[in-house]
Amino acid sequence: MHELSIADSIIKTVLHEIEVKQLPAVKRIVVRIGALSGVVPDALEFGFEALVIDTPLERSRLVIEYLPVRGKCRECGKDFEVENFLFACPHCASGAVDVTQGEELDIAYLDVEDESPPERHAPS
C-alpha cells in the first residue's frame, strides 16, 4: 500500500506548484499511471481522498489516465501493445522488447479555475 505515499507526493507537488505559481483553485489533477508502474489506481484514489481533507485540494478531483504497456521489438523494430505482460514480439516472437509505455507515474497537468474573477452581482 505505497499508494498512500505516492498520493502524498502528488499532493505536495501540487501544493508547491500552487504556491510558486500563485494558482487559483485546482479543479482536477490529471495523473498518468502506467500498468507497469506498480501503482493500483483504486488505492491511489483512496489515499488521495484520505489525505486531501483539510487541505486546499479538498475539492480537487484526482483523474487517473491508466496506460497499457507498449513495447518495441529490438529485432524487427515493430511497435505493439504488450498484452498480459507477455514481453514477446507478436510479429517475430523475439523476447528483446523495449518498453515504450507503461512505466509512467507522472503528474500530467492541472485544470484550474479561470483566473478572471467571477462576475460580480450588484448588491441587492
Place this chain on the structure above:
Amino acid sequence: MTGKITLEKKVLSENDRLAAEIRQVLNRNGVAALNLVSSPGSGKTSLLEKTIGALAGELRIGLIAGDVQTDNDAVRLVKAGARMVRPIVTGGACHLDARMVSRVLPELDLENMDLLFVENVGNLVCPSSYDLGEDMKVVVISTTEGDDKPLKYPAMFRRSSVMVINKIDLLGTSDFDMENVKANARSINAGLTIFDVSCRTGEGLESWFAWLRAFVAEKKQGMHGA
C-alpha cells in the same frame, strides 16, 4: 471556464534525484550494489547469511537491511560476517525509498567496500516503484510459493536483472514447477539471469557466488577503466 497548467512531472522525481546521487557516490567508490527484493519468507536473509558467510573472506561486504519493525535481520547478518551493517526499521512502511538509504549511506565506509546489499522489505509490489541507486535488483522466489508469481507481480520481475529460486531442496513436495516458473519469468523479462539454489543444503550457491565475484570485478574494472 478552466485553465490548463502543464506539469509533466514524475511523481517520484525527488526519489529518483536522490537515487541518482546514491548511484554516483557508489560508482565513485567502485561499490557494486544489489537491491534484494522478494515476498516475505522467500529467504532473502538466509541467502545473505550464506553469501556473506562464504564470501566475507575475499570481498568486503556491506549491508543495508530494511525491516518493518525489528532489526532481527541486521543482527543475523552481522553474525554472518558483514563488515558494516546498517538497519533501516521502516516503522510500518512497505518498502525502502531512496531517502531512507541516503540517510544511512554516510555511516558506511564505502571506500573500503566492494559489495553492498540492500535488503528490501519483503513485498513484491511497492519496492518495484523505488529506485534506490542500486546497479541491479535481484528478486528471490522460493519453491513454496506459486510458480505463477512472476505473472502476478510483473513489474518486479520486469525490473529485476537476476532471479534466485530458493528452497530447491523442497521441490516435489508441492506443485511448484521449475520449468513453469522460469518460462513465466522469461515471458516478462527474457534477459533474466536465473540461479537455482537451496540455502539449507547449499546446492547451487556456488554459481551464485561465482556470478557475484564476476559482478564485483566488473564494477571495479569499470571504475579504473573510466
